Amino acid sequence: MRLKKLLPQLVAATLMCLGATSVDAEERLFVRLGGEAKLKAAVDELIDVMLKDERINFAFAETDLPKFKHLLYTQLCELAAGPCIYDGRDMRTAHAKLPLTSAHFNALTEDLYIAFDRVGVSYPVQNELIALLAPMQRDVVKR
């Protein structure tokens, strides 16, 4: 039957339209951050900035950088409602052995701003991402 053949195509087309409009309507943060290419570039810049940052580079002395880079990208991508799934440890477990303070947390935040400046993401959009990261202070910082 023609209708039977047409129905899945109609459904698929409708879903595609809905999907497209929802992305446009929501203007997902992932898209506004510049998508995969820019977010990956920002992560590269962040690693460069934080390893030179005397306030916090001690924390990355034993870090497997390629793995860290992948985890950081998927984490930021997922937070920004991008097409990724972060499969790393939760923030409390990941930072359990590090004696981190709010000053360290804020230093990394500052480095993140610098990294996103370098790849040309605007300040209000940077702030939207930082807003999603800020509550992690509770899990990262030792009480």
Place this chain on the structure above:
Amino acid sequence: MRTRAAPTSIQFCLALALLCVATAAAGENRFGADRGKLLMTAGFTTIEGAGGGGLTPWALITGYGTERSWGANAHATGIALRDFDYMSIGAAVGVLDRFELSVARQTMEASKGALDGVSLSQNILGAKLRVFGDAVYAQDSWVPQVAIGVQIKRHDGIDGGAQAGLPSLTSVTQLGAQDEDGIDYYVSATKLSLAHSFVVDVTLRYTDANQFGLLGFGGDVDEGASLRAEASIAYLMRRSLAVGVEYRGRAQHLSIDQESDAWDAFVAWAPNRAISFVAGYVNLGGVLAPVTGDSSDQDGAYLSVQIGF
């Protein structure tokens, strides 16, 4: 007997000295000062010495010390009003991102008009306690950071009365104030919304001050203290730059001063954690209009510098 109001030049030198001491201390991490807060999240300094905006305090604790450290700063603020030169200098310390202590000296001197040369001064000791909430990290919550504060104000007398043909004028009680000294109590709620790049503060102040206390406390029209609302809103344009407006509700207690609400608009710039500048426009409404015969708004340019760590 109280000391007379110091000449503006001495105040200016004192302000410079304070700023120099603060700069020197900011040069390195002294005594465990971590300078760990994010840029601008230490706020600025109000005309009464508390951390906040310009006219109204915020619930943020002054200085760049985090919850396991401390910070301090000094400020000098000048407002060139239409007929008065206004100045505030002071210093403040923030401890454990929990307590704040501040000292400030305010002077308002008539620069023209009927009261030319008359100067009013007061000293303010301020304390602030952060009670609950987190303005910065709790971005997943609308609960603001809330602090309570007190400002103990002691008037330092009226100077220069003779110049204005009023040689016997030495105390604000002669102008109708009930008291020379007074205490303001306030509660502030502040929230930073990073997702929208703005800061909002609402403050309620219980006070009977006239012109911040420069004209004493209570008066012949109304002697009682009352609850007044204040608010700030600032938009973050860059990591180091914000623009905003403030409002401060005030009451009239004196027949010789139809005190009205005050407001300002400002640009705040913090190039780094050691120094910040706030420039703006302030409008206090008429000041002492029934005395000077000039009911024009006392408004003008506002400039404030803070140095610290």
